[in-house]
Every structure is written in C-alpha cells, then in structure tokens.
Amino acid sequence: MTVYLLCFILFLVGLYGIITRRNLVKIVISLSIMEFSVFLFLAMIGYVEGGSAPIIDPAAPDTIYVDPLPQAMVLTAIVIGLATTAMLMSVIIRIYRKYKTLDIREIKNLRG
Amino acid sequence: MEAAISVILVLMILGAIFAIHAKDLLSAVIACGIVGYGLVICFLLLRAPDLAIVQIVVETITLVIMVAVVLDSTRREPFSKPDMRDYVNISTAVVIIAVIFFFLNMASGSLDEFGKGSLRMAEHYIEGASEKTGSANLVTGVIFDFRGYDTLGEATVLVTAVLGVITILRLKGKK
Amino acid sequence: MKGMTLIVKKTTQLIAGIVFLYGIYVVLHGHLTPGGGFAGGVIIAGSFILLTLAYGSDFMKLTREETGTTITENLAIFTALLIALAGLITGSRVFFSNWLPAGRVGELISAGVIPLYNIFIGIEVAASILTIFLALIIFKEEITK
Numbered sequence: 001m002t003v004y005l006l007c008f009i010l011f012l013v014g015l016y017g018i019i020t021r022r023n024l025v026k027i028v029i030s031l032s033i034m035e036f037s038v039f040l041f042l043a044m045i046g047y048v049e050g051g052s053a054p055i056i057d058p059a060a061p062d063t064i065y066v067d068p069l070p071q072a073m074v075l076t077a078i079v080i081g082l083a084t085t086a087m088l089m090s091v092i093i094r095i096y097r098k099y100k101t102l103d104i105r106e107i108k109n110l111r112g
Numbered sequence: 113m114e115a116a117i118s119v120i121l122v123l124m125i126l127g128a129i130f131a132i133h134a135k136d137l138l139s140a141v142i143a144c145g146i147v148g149y150g151l152v153i154c155f156l157l158l159r160a161p162d163l164a165i166v167q168i169v170v171e172t173i174t175l176v177i178m179v180a181v182v183l184d185s186t187r188r189e190p191f192s193k194p195d196m197r198d199y200v201n202i203s204t205a206v207v208i209i210a211v212i213f214f215f216l217n218m219a220s221g222s223l224d225e226f227g228k229g230s231l232r233m234a235e236h237y238i239e240g241a242s243e244k245t246g247s248a249n250l251v252t253g254v255i256f257d258f259r260g261y262d263t264l265g266e267a268t269v270l271v272t273a274v275l276g277v278i279t280i281l282r283l284k285g286k287k
Numbered sequence: 288m289k290g291m292t293l294i295v296k297k298t299t300q301l302i303a304g305i306v307f308l309y310g311i312y313v314v315l316h317g318h319l320t321p322g323g324g325f326a327g328g329v330i331i332a333g334s335f336i337l338l339t340l341a342y343g344s345d346f347m348k349l350t351r352e353e354t355g356t357t358i359t360e361n362l363a364i365f366t367a368l369l370i371a372l373a374g375l376i377t378g379s380r381v382f383f384s385n386w387l388p389a390g391r392v393g394e395l396i397s398a399g400v401i402p403l404y405n406i407f408i409g410i411e412v413a414a415s416i417l418t419i420f421l422a423l424i425i426f427k428e429e430i431t432k
Contacts, residue, residue: 001220001223001225001226002114002118003114003117003118003121003226004220004223004226005217005220006118006121006122006125007121008213008216008220009125010121010124010125010128010147012209012212012213013125013128013129013132014128015205015208015209015212016132016205016209017128017131017132019201019204019205019208020198020201020202020205021132022189023137023189025137025140025141025178025181025182026131026132026137026140026189028178029131029132029140029141029144029178030132032144032147032148032174033128033131033144033147036124036147036148036151039151039163039167040121040151040154043154043155043158043160043163044117044158044226045223045229046229046234047158047159047226047227047229048227048228048229048231049113049227049228051159052159053159053160053161053321054159054238054249054250054251055248055249055250055320055321056241056242056248056249056250056392057248058248058392058393065238065250066158066159066160067229067231067234068234068237068238068250068251068254069233069234069237069254071160071162071163071251072251072254072255072259072262073262074160074163075162075163075166075251075255075323075325076255076262076263076266078163078166078167078170078325079166079170079266079270079325079412080266080269080270081170082170082173082174082416083269083270083273083274083415084273085174085177085178086174086177086273086277086419087273087276087277087280089177089178089181090276090277090280090281090419090422090423091280092181092185093181093184093185093281093423093426094280094281096184096185096186097430101186102185102186161321162321162322162323162326165313165321165322165326166325166326166329169326169329169330169333170329172333173329173332173333173336173416176336176420177419177420177423180423181423184427242392243392245385245398245399245401246318246385246391246392246397246398246399246401247318247319247392247397247398247401248318248319248392248393249317249318249319249320249321249323251321251323252317252318252323252401252405253318253398253401255323256400256401256404256405257385257399257401260371263404263408264367264368264371267364267367267408267411268364270411270412270415271360271361271364271411271415273415274357274360274415274418274419277418277419277422278357278418278422281422281423281425281426283426283429283430
C-alpha cells in the first residue's frame with residue numbers, strides 16, 4: 001500500500017504549490033502535477049497481478065486481462081487535461097500583455 | 113512491481129518539489145516534464161500501452177506550448193522576502209495538507225491490496241466483448257461502444273476549449 | 288517568426304512525412320493494436336507542428352488565418368455525430384448503436400462502426416491541436432508588427 005501513499009503525497013505536493021506560489025506559470029504547473037497523480041491512481045486501481053495488456057489474442061483464450069474500464073476513463077481525462085492547460089496558457093499570455101507582470105499580488109493591486 | 117513503481121514515484125515527487133521551487137521558469141517547465149515522462153514509464157509497468165502512447169505525445173505538445181508562453185514573457189521569478197501574508201499562506205497550506213493526509217490515510221485502509229482488486233464489473237466487460245463489439249482492442253471497444261457518450265462529451269469539451277482559445281487570442285476586433 | 292538552421296530544415300524534410308504516415312497507421316489500426324483515434328490524431332498534429340517550427344511562419348501558407356483548420360475540425364465532429372445518429376434509423380432503433388456487421392476478430396475491416404469513429408475523431412483531434420498552435424503563432428505575429 002505504499003504505492004497509494006506515495007500517489008497521495010504527489011497530489012499534496014501539487015496542492016501545496018497551488019496555495020503558496022505567486023507566479024501564474026507555477027500555479028498552472030502545480031495543477032498539472034495534481035492531474036498526473038489522479039491519472040496514476042486510477043490506473044493503479046485496475047491492475048491485476050499477472051495480468052496482461054487488454055488486447056485479446058485469439059490464439060490463447062485463457063489469459064487474465066487487466067481491467068480496461070479505468071484505462072478508458074484515464075484516456076478521456078488526459079485529452080481534457082491538455083485542452084484545459086492550453087486554455088489557461090492563452091489567458092496567461094493576455095494577462096502578461098496587459099499588466100507586464102506575472103505576479104498575482106501586483107495584478108490584484110493594479111485593478112486595470 | 114510495487115518496488116519499481118515506488119522508485120519511479122519517488123523520482124516524480126522529487127521532480128515536482130523542484131518544479132515548484134525553481135527560480136527560473138524554464139527550469140520549472142522542464143521539471144514538469146520529469147513528472148509527465150515518469151508517468152509514461154508507470155503506465156507501461158501497469159500494462160496500459162494505450163495510455164502510454166497518449167500520455168507521451170500529449171506531454172510533448174504541452175511542453176511545447178508552455179515553453180512558447182514562457183519564452184514570450186518573463187523568465188525569472190523575482191525573489192522577494194516572505195512577508196506576513198506569505199507566512200499565513202504557508203501555515204494554512206500545512207494545516208490543510210495535514211488534515212487531508214490524515215483522512216486519505218484512513219480511506220486507504222478500505223482499498224483492496226495492490227494488484228488483487230475485485231473485478232466485478234470488469235468481468236462483464238471482458239467476457240463477451242470481442243464477440244459483441246468485434247474489436248480486439250478492449251479499451252477501444254469500451255470507449256466507442258460500451259461508453260460512447262463519454263467520448264462524445266469529451267469531443268465536445270475539446271471543441272469548446274479550442275473555441276475559447278480562439279476567442280481569447282483574437283486581436284482583429286479591436287480596431 | 289524565423290525558421291531554423293539548414294540542418295534542422297533538411298532533417299525535418301526527411302522525417303515529417305514518416306511521422307504523418309505513422310499517425311495514419313495508428314489511427315487506422317485502432318481496433319487491433321494499442322492506439323486509436325486520440326493518440327493518432329495528436330501524432331498527425333505533431334508532424335504539422337514540426338514543419339511549422341522548422342521552416343518559420345512566413346513560409347507555411349497555413350498561417351495567414353486559422354479558418355481552414357477550424358472548418359475541418361467542426362466538419363469531422365459533425366460527421367461523427369451523424370454516424371451516431373444513423374443508429375436511430377437502421378437496425379435496432381437505439382441512438383449510438385453499432386450498426387455495421389462485426390466481422391471476424393483480428394481483421395482490418397471488422398468491429399462495425401469503430402474504425403469510422405477512429406478516423407473522424409482522429410481528424411478532429413488533429414485539427415483542434417493545430418488550431419491552438421496556429422492561434423498562438425498568429426497572436427505573436429500580430430503583436431510584433
């Protein structure tokens with residue numbers, strides 16, 4: 001069960017980064033780290049010891065397969081994570097063009 | 113298997129801690145790549161080749177977009193002395209992390225052993241899947257046939273995100 | 288933005304076609320080997336991004352404005368929706384059913400509607416990521432003018 005605990009520690013490292021960092025790019029990187037830890041946790045739940053990848057081989061009909069359902073969920077989530085990160089990055093470009101800084105304290109103080 | 117995944121997870125945690133403490137933003141983005149590519153090795157060890165292929169190409173595209181944004185703006189994070197609000201932030205973060213870690217520890221007692229999970233739902237999916245859908249790849253069969261609505265929703269989210277990016281980065285209307 | 292040096296240009300000329308062909312292979316064999324629509328779509332977009340980065344944005348005619356890729360993306364997702372709606376008309380009258388015959392497991396033409404879904408979702412994902420990238424490049428161009 002130490003694998004599960006290490007996965008939770010990775011999630012909490014990302015959470016610490018979101019709460020305490022001031023730079024916008026670091027906040028987006030921490031969000032990305034949190035998402036990776038959730039993908040790993042979902043993929044670990046479906047693992048069966050001694051199982052093989054879920055591709056059916058008609059020649060050997062009696063093998064044990066790993067659970068394919070969490071893998072389908074994670075496949076969807078990876079592409080959605082890419083779309084979210086791309087959209088956050090475009091917002092960061094616009095903020096930099098307008099305020100010339102990426103520090104959230106100074107952006108709150110400017111109130112353009 | 114547990115030992116190998118634990119070693120790679122420790123490397124990913126060290127990379128993540130470096131990524132949020134780096135002084136240079138380009139180093140932070142490349143350290144985010146450590147976490148992403150370490151995840152690819154973990155997926156291969158967990159017998160999920162579909163996920164490994166998708167994660168490696170998506171991580172490359174994400175790094176390209178992040179480096180393009182960082183090189184277009186400032187590269188340094190100016191170091192300022194931590195004042196009162198920073199100490200309040202850090203103590204709040206430590207309290208929240210301690211509480212969440214305590215509850216996660218309690219919850220992980222009710223998870224099954226790693227690798228011996230119950231496959232109640234999965235047996236229904238694996239049993240007749242290759243005759244019902246006709247595809248040899250079970251994950252593709254689950255995505256497009258058994259759970260097709262989720263794929264449709266995901267394609268909608270992708271189109272909406274691209275619509276958002278085009279709208280935000282548009283300059284022509286401001287003349 | 289300017290292109291890169293001569294070595295990068297020559298290497299890209301040799302490699303970009305092979306990457307594009309590999310992406311099409313991953314999309315088409317999605318129901319037999321690992322891969323499928325999403326992975327193959329991102330690989331196809333990657334080959335176009337490689338060409339744009341190596342040759343600079345004033346060489347590729349794609350970068351005047353991004354309407355071409357937007358139209359491709361929307362048409363692909365609309366066609367995928369039409370294929371899903373066709374389940375209402377044929378066979379068992381259920382939305383989103385697999386209405387083509389499922390052949391023998393392991394052949395290229397098998398698994399009903401799934402290869403068609405793979406192709407159209409692959410085109411849609413490739414056009415999406417290319418649109419995001421082109422929006423970034425066009426924004427940079429218009430700012431530096």
